[in-house]
Amino acid sequence: MNGESWQRRCLVDLFQPDHVVKICAPMVRYSKLAFRSLVRKYDCELCFTPMIIASAFLKSGKARDSEFTTSDVDRPLVVQFAANRAQDLAEAACIVSPFADGVDLNCGCPQRWAMAEGYGACLINKPDLVQDMVRQVRNQVECPNFSVSIKIRIHKDLAKTVDLCRQVEAAGISWITVHGRATEERHQPVHYDAIKIIKENVNIPVVANGDVRSNKDVHFVHQQTGIDGVMAARGLLANPAMFAGYEETPLQCVRDWVDIALEHGTPFTCFHHHLMYMLERITSKQEKKIFNVLSSTSAVIDYLSDNYDFQQPQYRLYLSSLGLFSPATSPVSSTKMTLQWVAVASFLYAEIGFVLFLCLPFISPRRWFKIFNFRLWEKIASYWNRAFLTIIVVLVVLFFDAIREVRKYSMTQGIGKDEKLLPNMYDHLNMKLFRAQRNLYISGFSLFLWLVLRRMITLVSELATAMEENEALKVQADNTNDAAKKYMEENEELKKALHRGKDNGNKKLEEENDQLIKEIERLKAELKRTTEALEKSQIDMASIKKQCDGLTREYDRLLQEHDKMLSLVDKHDKKNE
Template sequence: MKSDYIQTTTCQERRKDPIEMFHSGQLVKICAPMVRYSKLSFRTLVRKYDCDLCYTPMIVAADFVRSAKARDSEFTTNQGDCPLIVQFAANDARLLSDAARIVCPYANGIDINCGCPQRWALAEGYGACLINKPELVRDMVKQVRNQVENPRFSVSIKIRWQKIFSFSVWGKIASFWNKAFLTIIILLIVLFLDAVREVRKYSSTHTIEKSSASRPAAYEHTQMKLFRSQRNLYISGFSLFFWLVLRRLVTLITQLAKELSHKGVLKHQAENINQAAKKFMEENERLKRPFLRHKMT
């Protein structure tokens, strides 16, 4: 955080709560965090096109707290750069709260990245792996709320689509969508075959010659019908291909939702079994102590 930027950061928008923007009932235009792009110069540009809320790129909270060089290079702002949300990658509640206290005078809130799928982030314990550590995320949010004095300072969490796939609604609508897709696909197949028949009918030389001999304007009429049949062939063919792809996509989504739900159940069962085993081992050790003391005496 460079000093020349900090000294000019007196924007009245800093006092606003970003949550109120979403409750206002108006369209909120947001510049989401983008790696290497969402820095001050880019945020200044998008604000000229009426962007309401901007995010910084993801900043590693540990480096941000420990290194002044990291703060100078990763976070810069000015008077017009507001409302602003600073996104952090963190796996430690204390470090995240320290980082939040540093940026609190210059931003409207922080965002915890729980959705980054990059390998380096997962290896360091950041990003999407935090989805499986809800207690840690809860502790980080609580720590920030307790350490930051400004009650309007927002704390949000970024997640990705994996959480949506675990919703039970996918399983409930799977049978309905399967019947609907099959019905539409059958209808499109019928239309496609009919279009093929029409194209073959009006493309034959015998049909064109016969109609031309009977009526002078029949040739143009036959060509018009040929054009319509070809149009119907292309539309029905592309629609059939689209619906087949869409049906496959929905099938994969429902399968993924089921696998994720089964994974969650198995993980919960394994944790319960592990806790029960630990409890039995502790009970076993507790029962052994009197016998060991008796033998020693």
């Protein structure tokens, strides 16, 4: 069923006995309007938008315009929201209800950031909240045919999952999509037995999700579980025509994607990534290397035109009408530089000119130093270091980006023109490599000259300072020489005066010396006489001393005799009495 024949009615009517509804899963960045339009052409019956954060959707008109786009033929359509508050989900559902046929609550996203915010798979452990969300949407959306669904993962204890499904069924859910893995599982096999048990325990449609990569998988899952629909994600990315029975992506599907993407103005990254997925199974490893490095819509069109018989003039005419193609911007002939590299090249030329200007012989370092001391430079000097480091960081980033580009395009050098590739694509890759090498040289030389220039300015300033110091030393040396000459002249005059003084004073000195000699001789004679008299006096003194000693002994003897006589007199007097 396609969008052109769709009239708004309850989506539950899609689920009929013995019929498996084929659904395009919500895929971030991928299940947008252009891709939904493509899969609808190949028997996809129901499409989901990428997951939208309900709170951001309500707060920002910009978020609403960028995250949700649709058209009159984009039906039937379900908008998937991530929410952690019932009122947020209900208000978002009211906003999209005129433009979609239902909303889906994401209860299966296992990413950490989503679970940390209270979105995704953590909701399977909050059945009351999920039930309240379903009821709020039912109560606030006026359209009776507006569907409400949830997409869940299973618990390790399957009974909890069954209880959750029964609770939301009681709240009025339209259907349930079950991804047959637990929250912690990523690439493990899908538990189809769990999906079957859930289907057997509820009375609403159940959609199976997980590892549906071909139409055979659709029938296999239906037989294993008895589900009412299947939802595919990666399988549709690799083969958007999967539900139509194609085992590989048909070329017509690729052509349809190019037409639809150009019509919708799909950004190049999204346009290119979808083609990378579609061509993955039908291109060789070498072709992937070439196709995956294409960097413009016109380059992709050239590649597809020459390798897969696309009508190149038709697409070039369409690109020209959009302003995306002109002969001057052809991938092979274009040699224009991007604005950032024009700026870097201009900076390089300015550096070369300034270096040559610094090397001019008739401008001395002292003049440069005077120029650097202008007031303007003093004002700039406060920002100089920060500007210098900022430019170094920018040039280093551009240098490593150029290295990355050279390495990326050098990977294709082993592919020659004799390979099964379009000829101008080989030239295009060589041109890309040439540009990357050119950018590498420009950024490398700019960085080198910037460091050299900084060093040259420093050396010029130091040289000018040294020259000024040498000039000052030279002046000081000249002044010192003049003072030395003056001191030498004064010294000569002093020597002459000394010689004159010597001639006049020598005679007086000789006379005085003679007088002194005579006086010394007289004093020597007198000293001799004095010495002789002293010796004689010493001899006389010795004899006097001997006499004195004799007198002393005689005195002592007489004193003893006197004492004896006194004693005799005393004795005699006593007798007379």
